[in-house]
Amino acid sequence: MSKVVVMTSGKGGVGKTTSSAAFAAGLALRGHKTVVIDFDVGLRNLDLIMGCERRVVYDFVNVINGEAKLNQALIKDKRIDNLSILPTSQTRDKDALTKEGVERVIEELRKDFDYIICDSPAGIEKGALMALYFADEAIIVTNPEVSSVRDSDRILGVLASKSRRAERGEAPVKEHLLLTRYDPARVERGDMLKLEDVLEILSIELIGVIPESQAVLRASNLGQPVILDAESQAGQAYADAVGRFLGEEIEHRFLNTERKGLFQRLFRRTA
């Protein structure tokens, strides 16, 4: 039974696309047939982060409008088997998305894929609503910062009332918290919200804490999901999160500042 998972946040710039790419890659690496869809019509980024921007012929909107078949628009990832990307249009906008069109595409994808990751745009309007409407599960990407937490709270409310599951009175969308750009040193200084504070306000299950990492920028410049950078803390944290999503019990890492010994402090390590 395939699952539709929306990667959403409310707030912009918190790491939805980075996390969509990492998660999709992570699931595919574990052997699950995975597709990741870009719902940010007009401001598409997923194809850049995935490194397939030079292979886009047809897109999500073309398929919705019947201008192309789904398999013409789907792009197979060159590095990872089981992984496909459905890019979106850069020239049109969110009005191009229709509920019926999106439903048709998702139903068709359900036949071939185990996981359908929907990379949501920021906000609570049409694009974001379309991305979350058909979701079975939701990953709420949040930065440890007050506006992000407030917006995540808002999107949780929207999920509870405006998803198809909510409208039909079915079992609610399963919610997971992904705390990104966590910097334990700044948390200790009091500049950043603590993990416990975020959990207290949002009261949903934590699926992962991704530390602030320079590897993320490097990966997006290379067009490579950061989970493929296995040496980086961010890459490892995403791999842990994917494991937890699949039901494994994995201890959270990178929550505390490393107690550097004198020798290590002489030779500063990078993230």
Place this chain on the structure above:
Amino acid sequence: MGSSARSESQLAGEAPFKLMGGSYTMMVLRIEDPNDHTFFPLLLDKIAQAPNFFRHAPVVLDVQAIAESGRPFNFAEFGRRLRQHLLIPVGVQNGNDALNQAAISAGMSVLPPGRPAQMADRAREMASAEGTAAREPQAAATEPGSGSLLVTDPVRSGRQLYAHRGDLVIMAPVSHGAELLADGHIHVYGPLRGRALAGVTGDVNARIFCQSLDAELISVAGYWRVREDIDESLIGKPVQIRLEGERLLIERLAP
């Protein structure tokens, strides 16, 4: 009548009643054409959009159009039909002498024209709140017909809940940016971080209770206070909030 006719309580210095002023926001039904055969079907449609809001609601009839037309109007029959739709006509405004007399005969009061209140927005807010409340899986009326709402899921930012003709009981955190409204009391068994407005239809005895006060705004019967004006020593504490005269009193609850 001599002093012997006075009751015991009067002799003790206490009157058996107290006459006070009360301020209420009421719906006005402006009657444009009472003879239009679509009048009641259309009214029924409107009521169906937010049935809880209209159920047993007092309504003032604005009969200006009828007064200007000079035609007679059967208040008794009209009132009967309104009551069939569960609206309670309490009075008339903007009528002429003949209409006012007819209204009195039908048991309605003659009111001076009221100040227009933001009822239209309120009605829309209530309707959308009802929509949200209806979809709330854990909300349940605690008694049939009382209109109290019991909510056990966290109330997220942007959510608005309205307990019409009852109390609102929340057994979960209330987020910043959420709004709680009740005709009666509001109880939050958890942190209250959003806005809480009790006694919204004018009940000055309504109270707000919470386990941890961090509200953006609190209000009882329209008397409000923002977070900035709440004493810091009360923040994060279990409190009850009530109205004393025209002042909001926030008192710590005993542990």
